[in-house]
Amino acid sequence: MASAGAGGGKTYSFKVVLLGEGCVGKTSLVLRYCENKFNDKHITTLQASFLTKKLNIGGKRVNIAIWDTAGQERFHALGPIYYRDSNGAILVYDITDEDSFQKVKNWVKELRKMLGNDISLCIVGNKLDLEKDRHVSVEEAEVYAESVGAKHFHTSAKLNKGIEELFLDLCKRMIETAQAEERAKGNGNGQSANTRRGVQIVDDEPQQQSSGGCCS
Amino acid sequence: MSLKSERRGIHVDQSELLCKKGCGYYGNPAWQGFCSKCWREEYSKARQRQIQEDWELAERLQREEEAAYASSQGAPSLTFSKFEEKKTNETKRKVQTVKKFFSPSSRAAPKKVADSQEVKASSPSINRQTSLETERASKDFIDFLKSFRKPGQDILKQCRGFIESMQHKKELSIEEQSECVQDFYQNMVDRLQTHSTFKGSSERIDKLMDQIENFIMTRLYKNVFCPETTDDEKKDLAIQKRIRALHWVTLEMLCVPVNEEIPEVYELVVKAITAVIEMDSRRVPREKLTCITQCSKQIFNAIKITKNEPASADDFLPTLIYIVLKANPPRLQSNIQYITRFCNPSRLMTGEDGYYFTNLCCAVAFIEKLDAQSLNLTQEDFDRYMSGQASPKKQDSEEWSPEACPGLKQMYKNLNLISQLNERQQKILSDAKQLEKDLIDWSEGVTKDIEDIIEKYPLEIKPRGQPVAAIDSDNVENDKLPPPIQPQVFIG
Numbered sequence: 001m002a003s004a005g006a007g008g009g010k011t012y013s014f015k016v017v018l019l020g021e022g023c024v025g026k027t028s029l030v031l032r033y034c035e036n037k038f039n040d041k042h043i044t045t046l047q048a049s050f051l052t053k054k055l056n057i058g059g060k061r062v063n064i065a066i067w068d069t070a071g072q073e074r075f076h077a078l079g080p081i082y083y084r085d086s087n088g089a090i091l092v093y094d095i096t097d098e099d100s101f102q103k104v105k106n107w108v109k110e111l112r113k114m115l116g117n118d119i120s121l122c123i124v125g126n127k128l129d130l131e132k133d134r135h136v137s138v139e140e141a142e143v144y145a146e147s148v149g150a151k152h153f154h155t156s157a158k159l160n161k162g163i164e165e166l167f168l169d170l171c172k173r174m175i176e177t178a179q180a181e182e183r184a185k186g187n188g189n190g191q192s193a194n195t196r197r198g199v200q201i202v203d204d205e206p207q208q209q210s211s212g213g214c215c216s
Numbered sequence: 217m218s219l220k221s222e223r224r225g226i227h228v229d230q231s232e233l234l235c236k237k238g239c240g241y242y243g244n245p246a247w248q249g250f251c252s253k254c255w256r257e258e259y260s261k262a263r264q265r266q267i268q269e270d271w272e273l274a275e276r277l278q279r280e281e282e283a284a285y286a287s288s289q290g291a292p293s294l295t296f297s298k299f300e301e302k303k304t305n306e307t308k309r310k311v312q313t314v315k316k317f318f319s320p321s322s323r324a325a326p327k328k329v330a331d332s333q334e335v336k337a338s339s340p341s342i343n344r345q346t347s348l349e350t351e352r353a354s355k356d357f358i359d360f361l362k363s364f365r366k367p368g369q370d371i372l373k374q375c376r377g378f379i380e381s382m383q384h385k386k387e388l389s390i391e392e393q394s395e396c397v398q399d400f401y402q403n404m405v406d407r408l409q410t411h412s413t414f415k416g417s418s419e420r421i422d423k424l425m426d427q428i429e430n431f432i433m434t435r436l437y438k439n440v441f442c443p444e445t446t447d448d449e450k451k452d453l454a455i456q457k458r459i460r461a462l463h464w465v466t467l468e469m470l471c472v473p474v475n476e477e478i479p480e481v482y483e484l485v486v487k488a489i490t491a492v493i494e495m496d497s498r499r500v501p502r503e504k505l506t507c508i509t510q511c512s513k514q515i516f517n518a519i520k521i522t523k524n525e526p527a528s529a530d531d532f533l534p535t536l537i538y539i540v541l542k543a544n545p546p547r548l549q550s551n552i553q554y555i556t557r558f559c560n561p562s563r564l565m566t567g568e569d570g571y572y573f574t575n576l577c578c579a580v581a582f583i584e585k586l587d588a589q590s591l592n593l594t595q596e597d598f599d600r601y602m603s604g605q606a607s608p609k610k611q612d613s614e615e616w617s618p619e620a621c622p623g624l625k626q627m628y629k630n631l632n633l634i635s636q637l638n639e640r641q642q643k644i645l646s647d648a649k650q651l652e653k654d655l656i657d658w659s660e661g662v663t664k665d666i667e668d669i670i671e672k673y674p675l676e677i678k679p680r681g682q683p684v685a686a687i688d689s690d691n692v693e694n695d696k697l698p699p700p701i702q703p704q705v706f707i708g
Contacts, residue, residue, distance in 0.1 A: 011418065015565065018529075027528035047516040049529040050571040067571055068529035070578075072471075074590040075533060078578040085565055 011061040014174045017083045019107045020092035021100045022071035025126040028157035029092060030066050033167055038157055055171055062171050064088075079107070080114060087174045088120040090166070095125040095154070096133040101141065108148050118181075120173040121150035122166055128156035274351060281358050349499065353434040360427050367413050374404070375428060379435050390443050394557035397432070401560050404428060422562075429560050430500050437499040440558065442550035451549035458583060459544045464601045464608055469591040470534045474515075475522045476621075484521070488514035489543040492576075496546045501559035504551060505569040512572040515539060529575075537579045552577060 018026050027048045031037050034051040049068040054061070069075075069082045083089060091107050093100040104123055111119055123145045125136060138154075145152035151169055155162035235243040235251035247255035357375075361368030378400050385393055408414045408421045442448045467474065476482045491511035498504045515535045519527040527535075545551070555564070555573060564570045582590070588598030600606040 022530050027526070027530070031526065045526040046513070046520060047528075047532065048526040049532045050568050052568075065567070065571070067574075068532075070529045070533035072530060072534075075578070075582065077585065078533075078581055081574055081578050081581060084574075 011063060012175060012178055013063045013065070014087040014171070014178075015065050015067060015085060016088040016090060016170065016174075017067045017069055017086045018090050018092065019069055019079070019083070019104075020071055020090075020124075021073075021094075021097075021103045024071070024092045024094040024097070024100045025157050026068060026071065026092050029090075029124070029126060029155060029163060030068065032157045032160055033163050034066070036160070038160070053167070055167075057168070057171055057175065060175060062175065064167070064171065066090075079110060083111060083115065083119075086115075086119060087177065088122070088170050090122045090124055090170065091150075092124045092126050093136065094127050095136050096127060096130050098135045101125075101136045105144070108150065112148065117149065118177065120170055120177060121148070122170050123150045123152045124166060125152070125154045126157060128154045128161055129158045270348075274355075277355060350434050353430055353500075357427055357431040360424075364413060364424075367411060371404075371424070371428070375431055379432060382436055382439075386439055390440065390446050390557065393440055397436070397558050398561065400432070401425065401429070405562075425560055425562075426502055429502055433500045433558055436558070441499075441554050442547060446553070448550040448553050449547075451553075452547045455548050455580065455584065456544060456546075459541055461602060462541055462583065462586065465538075465541055465591065466608060467538060469593065469608075470538050472534045472538045473523050473527075473531045474518045474535055474538075478521060481518045481521050482621075484514045484518040485539065485542075488512075488518070488539050492539060492543045492545050495551055501555045502563065502569075504555055505559065505563065505573055508572045508576050509569050511539065512536065512575070533575055533578060533582075536575055537582055540576070540579045540583065548580060552580065 018030060020026050028038060030051050031045065031048045034053050035045055037045070051066045051068075053064050053066070055064065056062070067082060067086070069079065089107075089111055091104045093104045108121060108123070111121065123141065125138075125141055142152045151173075153162050153166045153169075155166060157163065233242050235241050235254050236249040237251070237254040239251060239254055241251035241253065243249045243251050244255075248258075250258060358372065361372055364371070382393070382396065385396060388396075405421065405425060408424065414421050414424070442452070467476065474481055474485065476485060488511045491507050491514060494510075495504045495507035498507060512532070515532060516527045519531050519535060523531065540548075552573075564573060588595045591598065593601075597606075597608075601608060
């Protein structure tokens with residue numbers, strides 16, 4: 001999945017999806033990370049739904065593309081189209097909102113089911129600056145994260161806390177996965193075929209709109 | 217009064233309407249005053265000349281290219297060089313121009329033209345798709361490759377060989393053909409990465425891969441876009457019908473953070489719609505992707521103006537859905553499938569274009585499965601809207617719909633005028649009826665009066681022999697009469 005660049009210095013390209021309910025601060029998080037901006041009146045960025053960042057981790061060049069996803073409940077079913085072929089996922093919840101943490105749990109279940117362990121997960125409790133209104137306990141979140149093989153972070157986009165660490169750790173883990181995969185590829189050469197197909201719409205069951213249902 | 221003078225203003229002498237050539241038919245300003253037939257003659261002469269020039273140019277380029285690559289011996293002669301088919305190509309080119317006029321929205325019309333043109337160019341050639349567009353693509357490609365010298369020749373040879381081999385694979389399923397193309401991309405990238413000229417410059421490789429995609433897909437397009445072996449076309453029609461059925465969906469239902477009442481935003485929305493429709497007219501998957509990206513950029517601008525902050529996916533996706541519903545882009549599914557099958561995967565998977573394409577896929581998936589819940593409607597409302605029994609716009613607020621769109625506003629204004637006019641018309645009509653009735657009544661009344669009078673004073677006709685003044689007729693003798701007897705008074 002990580003497309004290695006030209007021979008000499010390797011360049012990794014990673015796709016990271018950003019999942020989480022609306023209003024948990026996904027957008028602020030990436031904007032803070034990629035542009036170091038928060039609630040700035042003079043933000044010149046046109047959009048915060050697709051952002052890229054170039055990193056250099058231990059001599060390895062890494063390009064990450066961060067894919068924001070629509071968090072509204074009505075778009076939940078579209079998740080698989082978004083997170084297809086992604087190397088990492090950042091699952092954001094709002095520490096003052098119990099529901100948003102439940103949503104994260106749902107996402108994790110789904111991701112693990114669809115992508116297995118190929119994807120590196122980060123669970124992120126955002127809005128640390130609102131500690132006094134916390135509704136999701138630290139222990140609960142951390143225990144849960146560990147149980148599903150994800151890392152847990154606390155961040156505040158407002159105070160610019162914990163964000164660099166989050167992405168750095170995620171990148172390191174994605175590099176590890178990519179390297180492991182390369183080694184596996186070196187052994188058995190059969191995997192490349194199915195990793196490079198594009199996006200496809202999965203039509204599992206075309207829903208029929210019955211228009212006569214209201215008459216009874 | 218004013219009407220009259222206006223009419224005088226546009227009055228044109230009969231002779232001015234006739235064809236400039238004097239053939240007796242009517243001319244048309246669109247054809248520079250010629251009738252359609254004379255215009256075609258004139259026009260085709262000019263066209264012919266230009267085509268001739270173009271072909272000479274192409275021929276020259278071809279010769280140059282042939283010379284340049286003579287060393288690369290028996291390069292599979294896949295043929296933009298079949299000049300004996302000039303005739304076919306000329307007609308083909310005309311079709312292309314016509315297509316350009318009609319595209320992207322209407323498909324049927326140019327097809328008809330194409331058919332009729334093809335009948336004329338009766339010689340069917342293996343190489344139909346050699347149109348101007350492919351010519352240009354090959355020319356660009358060759359120019360581009362020239363900068364690489366030797367490896368460039370090799371790449372051209374590879375690509376031609378590949379296209380040639382694809383000609384024999386038409387029978388394969390589309391998935392297998394897609395696999396072939398993808399393998400080819402993969403092989404090319406692998407080879408380029410190990411090649412000394414390109415080593416270490418992934419940017420140059422990307423650029424070259426884009427060019428290769430251009431070259432190959434322009435040529436393969438005809439055979440692999442919406443192929444008959446798949447149900448792509450059926451899916452196209454299904455989504456088209458679906459979108460049409462959902463015409464009533466409003467900005468509010470989708471929670472679209474875009475305010476169309478701001479003229480600037482409205483303009484951006486229109487541009488976004490145009491861009492996504494434009495996608496169908498492109499041949500190369502990468503160019504189709506570019507259309508989607510342009511559409512997305514317009515959407516971001518619209519959101520930015522409305523909300524004054526960078527758009528997140530929460531804002532973007534609903535807006536894109538709205539745009540797709542408004543645009544109803546032609547052959548949507550075919551285009552998506554085509555891009556999925558034949559786009560260079562590296563672009564599709566991680567790049568920005570890929571992100572917008574994914575969102576478009578999401579929008580389509582959403583539209584396909586959309587139900588009452590996803591629009592926050594009750595099932596009854598949803599069903600009523602779907603069946604066309606009710607329209608949400610009328611109920612919601614009467615202010616909204618006319619305000620949103622200048623066209624609608626004008627329409628409502630016109631409707632209003634027409635209904636007023638209608639009222640007046642009715643009034644005039646009923647007044648006229650009344651007048652007619654009054655007239656009839658009056659004349660009847662008069663007749664009746666006369667009859668009454670006649671009845672009352674019937675005309676008496678006396679016998680002729682008895683003159684009316686009989687008593688006094690012999691007045692002459694009156695003198696002879698004795699004087700009247702004087703009364704005598706008797707006193708007694």
